[in-house]
Structure formats: structure tokens, C-alpha cells
Amino acid sequence: MQNGFRDHLKDKKRIVIKIGTSSLTHKETNYLNLRVIESLARVLTDLRNRGIDVALVSSGAIAVGRQSMHIDRRPATVAEKQALAAVGQAQLIMAYERVFSMYNQDIAQILITKYTFLNDMNRENALNTFHELFAMNVVPVINENDTVATHEIEFGDNDRLGAIVAALTGADLLILLTDTDGLYTADPSVDPDSARIPEVSYIDDQIMSLATGTNSDVGTGGMAAKLFAAQMAAAAGADVVIAKGDDPLNIHRILDGEDIGTMIMAHKNPEFDLKKYIQEY
Ligand code: GLU
Numbered sequence: 687m688q689n690g691f692r693d694h695l696k697d698k699k700r701i702v703i704k705i706g707t708s709s710l711t712h713k714e715t716n717y718l719n720l721r722v723i724e725s726l727a728r729v730l731t732d733l734r735n736r737g738i739d740v741a742l743v744s745s746g747a748i749a750v751g752r753q754s755m756h757i758d759r760r761p762a763t764v765a766e767k768q769a770l771a772a773v774g775q776a777q778l779i780m781a782y783e784r785v786f787s788m789y790n791q792d793i794a795q796i797l798i799t800k801y802t803f804l805n806d807m808n809r810e811n812a813l814n815t816f817h818e819l820f821a822m823n824v825v826p827v828i829n830e831n832d833t834v835a836t837h838e839i840e841f842g843d844n845d846r847l848g849a850i851v852a853a854l855t856g857a858d859l860l861i862l863l864t865d866t867d868g869l870y871t872a873d874p875s876v877d878p879d880s881a882r883i884p885e886v887s888y889i890d891d892q893i894m895s896l897a898t899g900t901n902s903d904v905g906t907g908g909m910a911a912k913l914f915a916a917q918m919a920a921a922a923g924a925d926v927v928i929a930k931g932d933d934p935l936n937i938h939r940i941l942d943g944e945d946i947g948t949m950i951m952a953h954k955n956p957e958f959d960l961k962k963y964i965q966e967y
Contacts, residue, residue: 691885691951692943695925698859700739700820702924703730704848704915708865709931710746716753718746718781726934727785730825733937734791739820741855742793743828743848744782750774771832782827792824797831803850803964816855845915846967853922853960858952860919861940862912863931868948869896869909886950889917916950918963923954 705726712719726742733740748767751774752758761767779795786793796815802808819826830847845862852860872880886893897909909928916926929936929947939946 692940692945692949695859695927695941695943695949698738698925698941700741700855700857701733701859701861702741702743702848702852702855702857703861703863703937704743704844705745705863705931706844706865707745707749709863710744711749711753716749716758718750718778720785722932722934723781724785724788727782727791728789729934729937731786731789731791733941734823734825739855739857741816741826741828741851741857742782743844743851744778745829745844746778747771747774747829747832750777768833775829775832778829779827786825792822794819794824794826796826796828798828798847799831799835800964803854804961806961809854809961813854816851820855843911843915845911846918849915849919849922849926850960850964852919852924853958853963856922857919857924860916860924860926861937862915862926862928863934863936864912864928865931866909866928867930867946868928869893869913871896883948884945886948888953889913889920889950913950914967918967920950920952921955921958921963922960923952923958925952926950 709722710719711717730740730742748761748771751770751772752761754773754777755770757770761770775797782793798812802812816826828847828851830844848860848862851857867882869883869886870880871883874880894910894913897913912928916928919926927940927947927949929940936946
């Protein structure tokens, strides 16, 4: 189905895509969902082939580390979580290398913490690196540097990291891929009458109040985190689409203007200041 609100999505020039652990791994085993990551590599390479700058914010390090170390519960301590992330991140990036290389698409690993953005020189360096990578036709694959990010300096979740990367790089679209179809009028798992909200022009308190009870076991996001992230990205000037990540072809569908997921419209705030935003939220 076509929808007039979305006609401009086909003209996007720089897209940040965030994919969550729940889309990247099989929840029964924590093993990587190869169908998803292979399809993701193909779709993102095709966007690059269209001349669109693409950055991928990927979670999954801790889940993959858990699977590798045979730990079938959430990590008990921060140190354990960090160790699992260190194991898992290496395997995750290797998996991305393998699938992207099928299409001769180069990727780069970028691991960042909140300090990267709060420190003016680090932020500038990160931005310059992104610009070089886009110019070199490379797809940066970004995650939080979990090994050094203690609680005080965590972003909180990768949805927010996706929004920050979108704001930093001046992206015009942020796609948050998750395990739900978008924002609903009520929790669809308990309310059969709930309906997907196709478009949100502004995230106000009423919209925010809809984001309840959608946390899944493996990721840290949940719908509230997605709406906070969307609020930031929209203020920085990017449209945001929250959509289901089990089929990466949804990314093409979004750019084709199909009515899937929930689109939150950009409303650029000329006073948007990334550093201030990170400090305050
Ligand atoms: N950095 C975490 C990981 O790779 C994910 C955090 C999140 O999904 O919000 O496992």
C-alpha cells in the first residue's frame, strides 16, 4: 500500500539502520540468525550501490558471547557482561565481514562510548572518520564499546546510539529494526483491538504513554527507548521508521514508501545541540 506521507523516503541520502539483538539472534539458542544477517548485508550493499550512505548500528555482542561461552542466562555482573561483549563483538564483526564480502562490500568496525560524543575532540574525530568511510564506500558497523562502558557512561541502549549516530552524521533517515511492527495504540499481545500507528507527526506525552510492556528478554531497548531515540533523531532532522527486523527487505519497502511500521516525522530543531542532548538525557 502506498502512502503520500512517505513518498519522499525514496530520496534519502544517508541512512542509519539499527538492528536489535532480538532480530539478529534466534531467541531459543542465542545463535545468530543467518537468514537475517545475510539478507541485511545484501540490502545494505544494494543501498550503497544506489549511492546512499549507510551506517549500521548493530547489537548482539552480548548474546553472541553468551552463546559462545554457553551461558544461558543474562550476565550476572558488569564484568561478566563486558567479557561476553568482548568475545561476542569479535564474532559478530567476523560474521558481518563474511556476509558483506559475498557482495564485495567493505565494512568497518566502530566502537564508541558516551565520552566519544561528550569530548569535543573525540566527537570531531569520530565525525571525520564517518565522513571518510562514507567517501570510501564503506559501511560502518557500530556498537557501544561495552568493554569500557561502565554504567555511568553507558548510552543505555543502542536505539539511542542509533539516534546519536544519525544526529552526528546528519543522516536524513533512521530505521530502528526490532521485534514488533511499530507503535501500537495498546499492547498487541494483550489487547486484540490494538492497531498499528502508521505515522506520528510529533512525539508528545500521549504518544510516549503508549510505549508500555514491550521489553523483550535479549535486548535492552523496548518501545519507550525507541521513542526517546526517535525524539532525538527527529529533532536533529531525521525521519525515523520503527519496523520489524525479521525481514531486512523491510528496509527496501520503507524506502519504497510502503505503509509498514511507524514513521515519526523529522521536525528539525535549529537549536539542536548533540552534546547538550546527550548530557541532559
Ligand atoms: N551493546 C549491546 C550488545 O551488543 C547491546 C545494547 C542494546 O541492544 O541496546 O550486546
